[in-house]
Amino acid sequence: MTASAASGQALPSALATLLAATNGRHEAEWEGRSVVLINQAWGSLILSLQGAQLLHFAPHGQAPWLWTSSVPKPVPAAIRGGIPLCWPWFADREDGQGPAHGYARTANWRLDACEEEAEGVELHLSPVEALDPQLSPRVVIQANAQRLRIELITEHRGDTPVKFTQALHSYFAVANAHTCRVEGLAGATYLDKLRGMREFEQAGELAIRGELDRIYHSNRSLVLVDPRTNGERRLSIAKEGSDSSVIWHPGDKPPGDVAEAELLEFLCVEAACTRLDPIWLAPGGQHLLAQQITLL
Numbered sequence: 001m002t003a004s005a006a007s008g009q010a011l012p013s014a015l016a017t018l019l020a021a022t023n024g025r026h027e028a029e030w031e032g033r034s035v036v037l038i039n040q041a042w043g044s045l046i047l048s049l050q051g052a053q054l055l056h057f058a059p060h061g062q063a064p065w066l067w068t069s070s071v072p073k074p075v076p077a078a079i080r081g082g083i084p085l086c087w088p089w090f091a092d093r094e095d096g097q098g099p100a101h102g103y104a105r106t107a108n109w110r111l112d113a114c115e116e117e118a119e120g121v122e123l124h125l126s127p128v129e130a131l132d133p134q135l136s137p138r139v140v141i142q143a144n145a146q147r148l149r150i151e152l153i154t155e156h157r158g159d160t161p162v163k164f165t166q167a168l169h170s171y172f173a174v175a176n177a178h179t180c181r182v183e184g185l186a187g188a189t190y191l192d193k194l195r196g197m198r199e200f201e202q203a204g205e206l207a208i209r210g211e212l213d214r215i216y217h218s219n220r221s222l223v224l225v226d227p228r229t230n231g232e233r234r235l236s237i238a239k240e241g242s243d244s245s246v247i248w249h250p251g252d253k254p255p256g257d258v259a260e261a262e263l264l265e266f267l268c269v270e271a272a273c274t275r276l277d278p279i280w281l282a283p284g285g286q287h288l289l290a291q292q293i294t295l296l
C-alpha cells in the first residue's frame with residue numbers, strides 16, 4: 001500500500017512531494033509521463049501531457065477536488081484519475097475497433113500556452129499528432145481559487161460531416177464514495193450498463209451505495225454531496241455542450257490500477273456526449289464540451 005492509499009489524500013505521494021517542492025511552475029517526470037506542476041498563492045494543479053489530463057486541482061487551503069490513482073498502469077496506458085479525455089468516442093466504438101474511450105487520453109499533447117496571473121492560470125493544449133482525419137481537438141483549462149473550468153473544443157477541418165461521442169471523465173476525490181449523493185438527476189431517464197443498458201427513470205435524488213455505471217440523459221448542473229468528518233463538501237458541477245451525465249463507481253471490485261484502500265476515495269461524474277446525444281459536426285463546424293466546478 002502506498003502512502004497516499006493509507007492517508008487518503010487523493011494525490012499520489014510522489015506527486016504531493018513534487019508539488020510541495022514547487023514554487024510557481026515546474027515541469028517534472030512522474031511514472032514515465034511529463035507533468036506540469038503549478039503551486040501559487042491561489043492554489044495548485046498538476047497536468048499530465050499524456051492525455052492533456054489534469055491530475056490534481058485544489059484552491060489554496062482546500063482538500064483536492066480531484067483524485068488520481070497512486071498505482072497507474074505504465075505508459076502507454078491511460079492514467080486513472082483526474083480528468084481523462086474520452087475522444088473521439090465514449091466507451092466502445094460502434095464498429096468495435098480501437099481502444100475504449102478513444103485515442104486522446106493516451107496521446108501526447110503539447111502545452112501551447114500557459115497564461116499565469118496572480119489570481120489564476122489558463123492553459124491551452126493541443127495534440128502533438130493528428131488524432132482523427134477530420135476532427136481536431138484542443139483543451140482550455142482555467143483554474144483559480146473559486147473554480148475549475150475545462151473545455152474540450154472539437155473543430156471540423158475536413159469535408160464530410162462526422163459523428164462523434166466524448167466525455168470529460170472526471171474523477172472527484174471524496175471521503176467515501178458509498179455515502180455520496182449526486183443531486184440534479186431526479187426524474188431523468190438513464191441507461192444502466194449493469195442491467196444490459198436498459199432504460200430506467202431516476203426516482204428521487206441519486207444516493208451512491210455500491211457499484212454504479214449509468215448514462216443519464218440530462219443537461220442539468222449537478223451537485224456532488226460528499227459527507228466528510230468536518231462536514232459536507234458540496235461541489236457544483238455545471239456543464240455545456242452535453243446531454244449525457246455518466247456516473248460511475250466500480251463498487252467493491254477495484255480495477256487493476258486502483259489500490260484497494262483507495263477504492264472508495266473517488267466517484268466519477270462525467271460530462272459526456274454519448275449514444276444518447278452524439279454530435280454531428282459539419283465541415284467548418286466547432287463543438288464545445290465544458291465542465292465547470294465550484295465549491296458551494
Ligand SMILES: O=P(O)(O)OC[C@H]1O[C@@H](O)[C@H](O)[C@@H](O)[C@@H]1O
Nearest residue numbers: 100101169193213214246248270
Ligand atoms: O477503465 P476505463 O476504460 O477507464 O473505463 C472506466 C469506466 O468509464 C465509465 O465512463 C464507463 O461508463 C464504465 O463502463 C467504465 O468501466
